Amino acid sequence: MNGRDPDRRKALLDAADRAILREGPEVSMAAIAAEAGITKPILYRHFGDKSGLYQALADRHVRRVISQLRSEFDRARTDPRRRARAAIEIYLDLISANLNLYRFLFHRASAEDTSVRSHMTALVRGLGEELGGVLADEEVVADPVRAQILGHAFVGMVQTTGDWWLEHPEVERAQVVDGLVDVIVAAFTPRSAAVSRARRT
Template sequence: MNGRDPDRRKALLDAADRAILREGPHVSMAAIAAEAGITKPILYRHFGDKSGLYQALADRHVRRVIAQLRPEFVRTRTDPRGRARAAVEVYLDLISANQNLYRFLFHRASAEDTGVRSHMTALVRGLGEELGAVLAAEQVVPDAVRAQILGHAFVGMVQTTGDWWLEHPEVGREQVVEGLVEVIVAAFISNTVG
């Protein structure tokens, strides 16, 4: 954005959010610009190009998800089941409440732009690394390498299962939560006794 007004940038991202939520993941850039009361070239000028807008939206929303998940990672150390349940529920609630935005970021933007795909992958990978570090630091998984493997596995599993669940509304949220929690807790148990 190079020296542009941060309040204006926020207003443009807010307009993009409204357009995506209203029109869905296939919203046009023209619709986003119209929602902001500007033209597409002006919209692109604020973000460099379409990729810059996608990355700004990804930063905004993926970092919000991470900020809401982070407290669940460090929640009561003595209750791995409760911790896993809380984190899974937070994630599923966030994506189900913002399905158009989720699909825009993880499907459309990532498919259209390799830079966005790499950026999203790096953000998700960072979450896996953070979870692995917590598991190792708290001795939930005593071996640091195994903790990293499990941290990434849990993040990937929850993300892809959540993606699947959005396409299968006939499956109850509680059933998805329980299935994920059972796998996570089983992994914790096998890594503390094995």
């Protein structure tokens, strides 16, 4: 088997997941290799280098989160509040249920490797662009430029607020969800748009 074997690659990523979940975001590469039953150089060989392993894990988990967000977002097309709530709840549930993986990818890997940080940023930015496109295509927001601004703003807001919430477990999840939903829905109301225009004149 080699690094291009999808089954072998999946088994190695499964082993990395187990090691990260067990030992936390500061897990060593040697521990990940040991979990896979191989040496560290062989682990790197399968992914090119440590950066390749980081990016493979990022693709696996960030794309999985994005896929589930899309699914939840599509379930309540006629109700913006319900739609926003569904997407926010699934995101917070996913990051809190996989806390060690989240911190490994968004904190440790991104801090250690600029290519991983750029890769993660591109994935998140792509979600913002996609959301902006949805807002424009469905005429939730009439101006396509404003739709893009709001799409990126919503994605960034939810991500950074979720990151803050993980550091403040004393804050109720429902309070976080309600606060985010209120801000998002307010951006779609005629009054909010009118106030925004008035401030520019």
